[in-house]
Amino acid sequence: MTGASPARRVALDILLDLEDSGAYARDALDASLKVRALDRRDAGLAMRLVLGVVASYGCLDDLIDAFSDKPDRMNSRVRNALRIATFELIYLGTEPRAAVSQGVELVRDRARSATGFANAVLRRIAECRDSYLDADDVREQGARGRFAASIVSLARRGGLPEWLTERIVDSIGFDSAEDLAAAEFEPAPVAVQVNPNDGDAMEDLQRVVRGAGNARKGFGEPLANGITVQEGQLPGAVLDVPSARLVGTDLLKRSGVAVCDLNAQVVATAALAEGRCLEVGSGRGTKTFVMTAQAQRLGIACSSVALELSRRKTSLNRRRLERAGLAEGVRFVTGDGCDLDQSLRDIDGEAEGRALFASVLVDAPCSGTGTMRRHPEIPWRLLPVDVDEDLPELQLALLTEAAGRVIPGGQLLYATCSVLKEENASVVNAFLASPAGAAFSLEPVSDAPAFRMDVCKGAADYVRAHEDGRGRFQTVPKPDGFDGHFCARMVRRG
Incomplete structure (x- = not known):
């Protein structure tokens, strides 16, 4: 050679x-x-x-x-x-x-x-x-114990730091951590949400998927407002789209679809409710796209505020939704989610008081440990202090601030793309134990308004299959599955 x-x-x-x-x-x-x-x-x-x-x-x-x-x-x-x-x-x-x-x-x-x-x-x-992969060197040392050798082996197989692997095992269990590690070097599947205003998008997508010979899962029986694929039935969601062929079309450029992991689409759909919705941490607007598309598709009458700290990301969100014809009824605001009185001052002025919302989604900054195969820098840039202190403190502050903007009977959703309990269950528990959280009760994500609709029955079943005993939604990456996302839903008592 x-x-x-x-x-x-x-x-x-x-x-x-x-x-x-x-x-x-x-x-x-x-x-x-x-x-x-x-x-x-x-x-x-x-x-x-x-x-x-x-x-x-x-x-x-x-x-x-x-x-x-x-x-x-x-x-x-x-x-x-x-x-x-x-x-x-x-x-x-x-x-x-x-x-x-x-x-x-x-x-x-x-x-x-x-x-x-x-x-x-x-x-x-x-x-x-x-x-090396079996961690024989650790087993031979003996002093660290059999469990330590198993952790080291798991870390090596996933290419992960040992400290992070320990946290993952502690959070989701060894079996699920094995699934996550096995997925690290496999390509993540691609899912999209279809723009209901684009009459050609579904036909173009079918051509993309079938043209790629994607018979592994393929399309199921069409629903009235979407396509049944894989194990869930989420209206407007199309799964297993070949990304290379998708990029070769104009579907993304014209905003006929938005690329969004299935489990992120589930979270965005759960955040819908009749009335006014607030999205804290809207980023480039992927969940905003899903929420507005789903509201139109499902006939949920709502207006929304998309709040993002980055002015550039706010601009990208606005441009995509305008291109998609989905921007009507959406306010795009650049501001800090930890200071909503300042960030929403114009909206509060129009309301002649503090604006309240039927649904508030806190899409919190997080470690991204549920999306490491998409973002390979995460595991080796992340530090223990990030998941022990810095991120949870910020996450709790955002959740506490958002709680004051929920109407009686309204819902407050807290979401991350992490699999670590320090950022998920621990933050939610700390909030519920606080004065701000005392007015809220933890309710199943599968009981969110959109999932009570007949057309979303399959999606509700999918959510229930991934809920814990307290109704919190948690998924874990698998070699043939979608990303790790967490969502807790809390309802303000009337």
Whole structure:
């Protein structure tokens, strides 16, 4: 084999650029002219290598350093070349001789004098793959115990930090944590919400899905307002859309659909209610799109306020909804969810008092541990203090502030894309135990107004299947499933 393959050379270039720029891997890949110049197969491999290395570099470095005499003196070019080859050996299952050979060639391109070193390191890594993943070294130490070895093995298989793996196991149990780890290097499925104003969107989507030969799940029997796919029946939701073919259409550009994980669509639909709705933390407006589309589709008469701290994201939200013809009845506000009196001052002035809402959704900033396969930077940038203190403090502050804007009998929803109890159940429990939470009772998400409608019966069943004993909705990523989302629904006593 002569020379490193084009996909691996491009992957190495991007990884080096990421170290210098600190940019997000997906953004760099989307903007890379080098990736676009590759054929489809090589582009796919380059993307998988970059995302995989970014997601697991801590584990990769542990292995590389274990077989290096002077790891602190290794230059960035050599280390990233070794990371690519190690990722292939440990997580992609590339044939060892090919992975080692290509890794050596990558090193040769950048540091010819280090090829012998690279060859020796990669051969030793290839030999220890199974024992590394099984954490045999931890079991042999004995002192850390069998459970510790199981945690280390799980962390290594998912390419995750050990401390984070411990928190995940403590939050969702070992079996569900195994599902999450197994999903880390698998592509996440794509779901969309259809714009009810776009008469051609559903037909175009059917052409995209069927044209891709996507017979694994396919389309089920159409509902009056949507398509039945997979295990849930959520009006307007279409699942397992091939993203490459979707990008090749104008559906996104014309806002005929919005890409949104199924479980995020469930949360957005749960937030609908007759009257006025407030969305705190609307971001770029994905849930805003789902809420307005669902309200129109289901005949729920509501107006809404989409509040977001970032002015740029507010602008993106407004432009997409205007393009989709869904902006009527939506107020777009830039402001801080921790200071609603200031952020909603104009709306309060129009109401000649504090504006209250039938439904308030707090889409809280969080660790994103339910979406790590989509955002590979998360596991190794996240710190224990983030999930122990900083995020929960902010989340509780947002929830407490939002509680004062709910009408008697109205609902307050708290949502994250995390699987960690520190950000989910613990925040909700702290709120309910506080003076602000004393006026609220925890109610099942599946009892939200939209899920009481006949057309949403299948969706309500789906939600119930993922509720805990107190009616809180929690999903966990699986290799063939959607993302991890949490939602708690609280109703203000009259």
